[in-house]
Structure formats: structure tokens, C-alpha cells
Amino acid sequence: MGAMTGVMAIMLFLTVLSAATGLGTAAAARLLDRDLAGRLTVQVVKGDPASRDAAATRITAALRASTDVVAVSTVPRAELARLLRPWLGDDAGDAALPVPALIDIQLRDPGDTAADRVAALVAGAVPDARVDRHQAWMSPVNGAMRTVVLLALGLVLLMAAATAAVVVLAARAGLQFHRATIDVMHMLGATDVQIARLFQRRIALDAAFGGVVGGAAALGVTAALQAQMAALGSELLGSTRLGTGDWVLLALLPLCFVALATFAARLAVLRALGRTL
Amino acid sequence: MASIVQFENVGLRYGTGPETLSDVSFQLGRGSFYFLTGASGAGKTSLLRLLYLAQRPSRGIIRLFGEDTVLLPRTRLPGFRRRIGVVFQDFRLVPHLSTWDNVALPLRVAGVPEEDVEQPVREMLAWVGLTDRANARPATLSGGEQQRVAIARAVIGRPEMLVADEPTGNVDPDMAERLLHLFDSLNKLGTTVVVATHDFQLLNRIPDAQMMRLDKGRLLDPTGALRYPPPRSRP
Ligand SMILES: Nc1ncnc2c1ncn2[C@@H]1O[C@H](COP(=O)(O)OP(=O)(O)OP(=O)(O)O)[C@@H](O)[C@H]1O
Ligand SMILES: [Mg+2]
Numbered sequence: 001m002g003a004m005t006g007v008m009a010i011m012l013f014l015t016v017l018s019a020a021t022g023l024g025t026a027a028a029a030r031l032l033d034r035d036l037a038g039r040l041t042v043q044v045v046k047g048d049p050a051s052r053d054a055a056a057t058r059i060t061a062a063l064r065a066s067t068d069v070v071a072v073s074t075v076p077r078a079e080l081a082r083l084l085r086p087w088l089g090d091d092a093g094d095a096a097l098p099v100p101a102l103i104d105i106q107l108r109d110p111g112d113t114a115a116d117r118v119a120a121l122v123a124g125a126v127p128d129a130r131v132d133r134h135q136a137w138m139s140p141v142n143g144a145m146r147t148v149v150l151l152a153l154g155l156v157l158l159m160a161a162a163t164a165a166v167v168v169l170a171a172r173a174g175l176q177f178h179r180a181t182i183d184v185m186h187m188l189g190a191t192d193v194q195i196a197r198l199f200q201r202r203i204a205l206d207a208a209f210g211g212v213v214g215g216a217a218a219l220g221v222t223a224a225l226q227a228q229m230a231a232l233g234s235e236l237l238g239s240t241r242l243g244t245g246d247w248v249l250l251a252l253l254p255l256c257f258v259a260l261a262t263f264a265a266r267l268a269v270l271r272a273l274g275r276t277l
Numbered sequence: 278m279a280s281i282v283q284f285e286n287v288g289l290r291y292g293t294g295p296e297t298l299s300d301v302s303f304q305l306g307r308g309s310f311y312f313l314t315g316a317s318g319a320g321k322t323s324l325l326r327l328l329y330l331a332q333r334p335s336r337g338i339i340r341l342f343g344e345d346t347v348l349l350p351r352t353r354l355p356g357f358r359r360r361i362g363v364v365f366q367d368f369r370l371v372p373h374l375s376t377w378d379n380v381a382l383p384l385r386v387a388g389v390p391e392e393d394v395e396q397p398v399r400e401m402l403a404w405v406g407l408t409d410r411a412n413a414r415p416a417t418l419s420g421g422e423q424q425r426v427a428i429a430r431a432v433i434g435r436p437e438m439l440v441a442d443e444p445t446g447n448v449d450p451d452m453a454e455r456l457l458h459l460f461d462s463l464n465k466l467g468t469t470v471v472v473a474t475h476d477f478q479l480l481n482r483i484p485d486a487q488m489m490r491l492d493k494g495r496l497l498d499p500t501g502a503l504r505y506p507p508p509r510s511r512p
Contacts, residue, residue, distance in 0.1 A: 184369045187331060188430075189359030190386045191352075274351070277333060 004170050004203065008163070008210025008261065009217075012254050015159040016218030019250055022152025024226075024240035029145040031239040036134040038070075038110035042103040042122055043130040049098070055126040056101040062125040068107055068114040075102040110135075156253075163257055164264040167203060171268040174199055186276065196269040200262055207261035208254075215254030222250065280304040281438060281469050282328065287337030289323055289494075297323045298494045301337070305438075305471065310464045310483050313473040315491030321473040322366055322442055324491065328471065329363045329440045330354055342437070359387050362436035362468075364444040368427040370415035376402070376426050377411040383434040401429040404459060406452075420447040428456055438469045445476060457482050 042059055046052035056074060063072045080099055091097065107114050119131045135142075175182065185195050222242070229237045242250075282305040289298040298320045305311060313321050326332040327339060330346060339346045341357060349357070362383070370379050381398045385391075402408045405425035415423055424447045431439060439460065445453035453476070461483055464470045472479070480488065490497040 180369065181371050181373075183331075184365075184371060185382075185386065186355075187329065187358060187363055187365075187369075188383045188386050189355045189357075191355045194386065277331065277351070277354070 002170075002206055004166070004206040005210035005213075007166050008207045008257070009214035011159055011163050011166075012211045012214030012257055013218045014214075015156055015257065016215050016250055016253050017221065018152045018155040018159070019253055020218070020222040020225075020242065020246075022149045022156070023242055023246040023249065025145050025148040025152070027241060027243065027246065028239040029142055029149065032138060032142060032145070033135075036138055038107035038114075039134040040105040040107065040115060040118060041132045041134065042105065043132065044101040044103070044126060045098070045128070045130070046100075047098050052098075052101050055129065056103060058125045059103060059122055059129060062121050063103070063105060063118070066118060066121055068109065068118055069105055070108050071104075071106040073104050075104060160257065160260060164260060167207065167261045167264040168268040171199055171203060171265045172272060174202070175269060175272050182273070182276075192270055192273040195273060196266050199269045200266045203265040204258060204262040208258045211254035211258045211261075215251070219247075219250060279307045281307040281342060283338070283340040284327075285338040285340075287327065287334045287339060289320075289327060289332065290335040296335070296494060298327075298334075301494075301496050303489060303496060305469055307437075307469055308464070308467050309469055310461070310486040311469075311471045312480055312483075312486050312488045313471060313491065314475065314477075314480075314488060317475075319491040320494040321491055323494075325363075325440050325442050325471065325473055328438075329361050330358055359383070359434065360437045362431035362434060362439045364424075364427050364431045364439075364441035366442035366446075366473075368415075368423045370423055370426055370430075372415055375412050375414060376407055376418070379415065379426050380429045380433055383430060387434060397433055401433050405429045405456070421449070421452060424448055425452070425456070428459070432459065432463055432468075435463070435466070436468060439463060439471070441470070441472045443474055444472060445474065445479060450478070453479065454482065 044052055044055045044059065046055060060072055060074060063069045077099075080102065084099065088097070105118065107118065115133060122129050122131050182195055226240075226242060229240055232238070282303075284301050284303050287298060287301040288296050290296045301324065313324065315321050323332070327334055328341075330341070330349075333347060337347075342360065344357075346357065371382065374382065377398060380401055381394050384394045384397065399408075402411055405428060407422060407425055407429070410418060410422060413422075415426065418426065424444065428441070428444055431441065441460065444460075445456055448456065457472075457479055460470050460472065464483075474480075480486065
């Protein structure tokens with residue numbers, strides 16, 4: 001067991017953690033997308049509660065008739081009062097307050113055209129009603145999540161490149177160190193592939209040991225973090241929960257890296273041997 | 278007699294220095310026994326290195342087993358090398374392998390199944406008197422013992438050609454004779470043997486042997502292998 005084992009362990013620890021971050025963020029982004037897809041909220045702001053409620057009723061009726069809409073629900077006043085209480089205190093429940101009416105809409109088809117048709121419908125019923133698309137509100141969050149996912153993927157690729165480079169260096173050092181033996185093996189009629197196999201096995205074993213240790217440590221840390229996130233009770237952090245597929249992917253990463261290390265070692269050795277007689 | 282090796286005007290230059298070997302031309306008959314002699318630095322090892330394909334010549338043609346080796350692609354070298362047994366002047370045992378594994382190496386490289394490796398290795402070790410050193414690493418062997426391991430390794434595969442560079446330099450006269458007898462037996466089984474040596478005592482031990490002499494990189498009697506003393510007129 002050489003320095004190679006330690007390097008591989010560190011590499012895989014970092015790689016698996018990066019990948020876990022990426023996969024968790026991707027899971028959260030997917031959940032967010034699914035939750036927000038095709039959801040609209042209509043706000044009716046009017047000073048007079050009676051005309052506000054009348055406008056809300058008109059809009060609800062128009063939406064119910066639309067084939068684009070699956071569900072329409074007016075957010076109950078009590079719920080609004082609860083949401084506003086932190087700002088308005090107990091007065092939030094006062095019916096006379098000019099609190100907007102909110103109508104949640106679930107579209108059949110999350111696409112833009114249906115949303116535009118529904119917005120036109122709402123504008124036809126009540127010209128000054130505001131239509132908000134949840135996806136649009138959350139798009140900066142979603143954008144940030146995608147950046148994190150891309151960053152994680154980039155890190156994994158960089159780690160792979162660094163691992164390959166380390167292996168190539170280790171293989172070259174090994175070749176240099178065992179040069180006399182390799183010469184003899186050649187003179188005894190050993191083929192390059194036979195010689196490469198010796199190095200490959202050595203490096204694969206070292207790499208595999210390091211990879212398993214580093215990968216297992218990272219999986220443990222990931223599991224602990226997941227439990228911590230779930231315990232926080234935050235919906236956004238909780239949604240980073242990894243699925244079975246994600247765990248399998250993380251567990252496969254060390255194997256992929258060991259395969260990569262073996263391949264890089266073989267290539268480096270064969271190339272170096274190709275320059276000898 | 279068919280020739281197993283042909284050198285035609287072979288020259289060898291290391292780097293940009295002067296030619297170490299010049300205009301070397303000779304043929305080796307299949308199944309014959311040759312001694313190669315010459316002063317230290319005359320180029321014996323260099324010539325043998327060309328012979329066992331450790332080195333390509335700077336010029337000239339070398340034919341081995343009927344094929345031009347100068348144009349031989351790298352991928353075909355192992356096949357040729359497996360037909361040649363080599364005793365290196367500096368032994369070149371694999372340091373992390375035991376005596377047993379060093380001797381077994383050519384068979385394993387050639388892909389001989391493990392069950393067919395044991396018996397020849399055991400016999401070989403017995404022949405060179407190293408049975409009780411089978412598990413020793415080269416570093417713990419005496420010079421003479423290392424040399425015997427090197428010889429066992431060179432002959433175990435019953436090569437078509439055996440090339441030995443000063444194979445008796447480190448052993449006592451009795452052992453030298455014993456080893457030479459081993460080469461002779463191998464030769465009688467059909468192996469072409471080339472032995473580089475300073476030891477003129479040895480030369481007389483093999484009555485049918487032919488002699489090549491190198492002097493400052495040139496073969497004396499460039500028309501072919503010198504016979505010295507002539508094979509039939511020996512006392
Ligand atoms: N790799 C090399 N690079 C440069 N010069 C070399 C190399 N190998 C040998 N020489 C030179 O070539 C010449 C012949 O060397 P070689 O080893 O063939 O002689 P030799 O006849 O085997 O000598 P000895 O009886 O001492 O073993 C020497 O002058 C030596 O210095
Ligand atoms: Mg020499």
C-alpha cells in the first residue's frame with residue numbers, strides 16, 4: 001500500500017461528496033420543478049372588500065369553465081390572515097382590511113401557451129388582476145440549484161482527470177523503479193501487455209483499497225448530512241433527499257474511478273514500454 | 278549445415294561515439310557450440326546483445342531463425358526472445374523473486390501451465406545444486422549461486438539458442454566444468470550455444486566447439502567463425 005492508496009482515498013472522498021451535493025441539489029430542483037409546474041396565483045387587489053370578492057368570484061367562474069385549468073381554489077381568508085399576522089398583528093383577521101384575494105390555479109399543461117391563455121382569461125374577467133407564475137418566482141432559486149449541480153459535475157470530472165494524472169505519474173515512477181526488472185522480463189520474451197498487467201494489478205489494488213476507504217467515508221458523511229437535513233424540517237433542505245438511484249450512483253463512483261485508474265495505468269505503461277526495444 | 282544466425286557487415290555505435298563493433302560478418306550453424314573470446318572491452322557483450330535482440334545494430338543485417346531482425350516490428354520480438362536463453366554477464370535476476378520463481382520465470386512468461394512448471398524447475402535447481410536455496414532472494418545468494426540461478430533460468434525453456442556472457446566467471450573450477458557440461462548436454466539436444474568467455478581453460482572442455490575472436494570490435498577472420506583450434510586437429 002503506497003501513497004497511491006492515500007491519494008485515491010482523498011480523491012474519492014471529495015468526489016463522492018461533490019457528487020452527493022450535486023445529486024441532492026438536482027433532486028431538490030426536480031421536486032421544485034414538479035411542485036411549481038403549471039401553478040399560477042391570481043391576486044385581486046381592490047380597496048373595497050365587496051368588489052374584491054365579486055371580482056374573485058368572476059375570475060373563479062371564468063377559470064372553472066376553462067379546459068386548461070384542472071383545479072381552482074380561493075385561498076381562505078383565515079389562511080391569509082395567518083400568513084399576514086406576523087406583519088399586521090391581530091388586525092390581520094379584520095374583514096375590512098384591504099387584503100388581496102388569492103386564487104390558486106393548477107394548469108393541465110405546464111407550458112407557456114396554456115398559462116398565457118389563462119392570463120388572458122383572467123384579464124378579460126378582471127382587467128387589473130395580477131397573475132403570478134410560481135415557476136417565474138422561483139427561477140432564480142432554480143438557476144442557483146442548476147449552477148450547483150453543474151459545479152458538482154465539473155468537480156467530479158476534474159477529480160477524475162486529477163486521478164488519472166496521479167496514476168500516470170505513479171505508473172511512470174513505478175516503471176522507472178522497476179526498470180531493470182522490466183528489461184529482464186522483455187529479454188525473457190514477456191510482451192508489453194504481460195508487463196503492463198503486473199503494474200496494472202498493483203495500481204488497481206492500491207487504487208481499489210483507497211477508493212473503497214475514501215468512498216465509504218464520503219457515503220457515511222453524506223448519510224449523516226442527509227439525516228441532519230431531514231431533521232431540520234425545512235422543505236427546501238429536506239427535498240435534497242437522495243433516492244435509491246442516487247445512492248447506487250454514488251456507490252458506483254469508486255468503482256468507476258478504480259477502472260479509470262487501471263485504464264490510465266495500463267495506457268501509461270504501454271506507452272512507456274513502446275519506447276523501449 | 279543450416280545457419281541459425283547470420284551477421285552481414287554489422288556495425289554498432291553507442292550514441293555518437295566510435296563504432297564499438299565494425300564490419301562484423303559471420304554465420305552460426307544450427308546445433309553448434311561457439312566460444313566468443315576477446316580482451317575486455319573488445320565488444321563481446323555488445324555482440325551478444327545484438328544476438329539476443331537487446332540492441333539493434335547501427336548498420337548491417339542480422340538474420341535470426343531465418344528472418345531479418347533489423348526490420349522486425351517490436352510486437353514480434355517477444356516471440357523471438359522466447360526461443361533464446363540468455364545468461365547475462367551481470368545475471369539480472371529479478372530481486373523480489375525467489376530463486377524458484379526466477380528460474381520459473383521464462384516458463385511462466387511463455388504461458389506454461391503452472392502444473393507443468395514445477396517439475397522442470399525442481400530438476401533444474403537440482404542440476405545447478407540450488408535445491409536448498411529455492412526460497413532465497415537473489416540478494417542473499419553468493420555471486421556463484423546467483424550465476425547458477427541465471428544459468429538455470431536461461432536453459433529451463435530448452436531454448437533453440439543459448440547465449441551466455443561469462444557464465445563461469447564467479448564459480449569455482451568444478452562448478453564451471455559442471456555448468457559447461459550442462460551447456461554441452463543442451464547442445465547435444467539441439468540447442469545452438471554461444472559462450473563468451475575469458476577462460477581459456479574452458480575452451481578445451483568442448484572438443485567440437487568453434488571459436489570466434491573479437492579484437493577492438495572486429496571479428497578476426499571476417500569470413501566466418503574461426504576454428505581455433507581447428508575442430509578435427511585438436512590433440
Ligand atoms: N551502453 C553503452 N554505452 C556506451 N558505450 C558502451 C555501452 N556498452 C558498452 N560500451 C562500450 O563498448 C565497448 C565494448 O563493451 P563490451 O561490454 O561489449 O565489451 P566486452 O568485450 O563484453 O568486455 P568485458 O570482457 O569486460 O565484459 C567498451 O568500450 C564499452 O565501454
Ligand atoms: Mg562483457
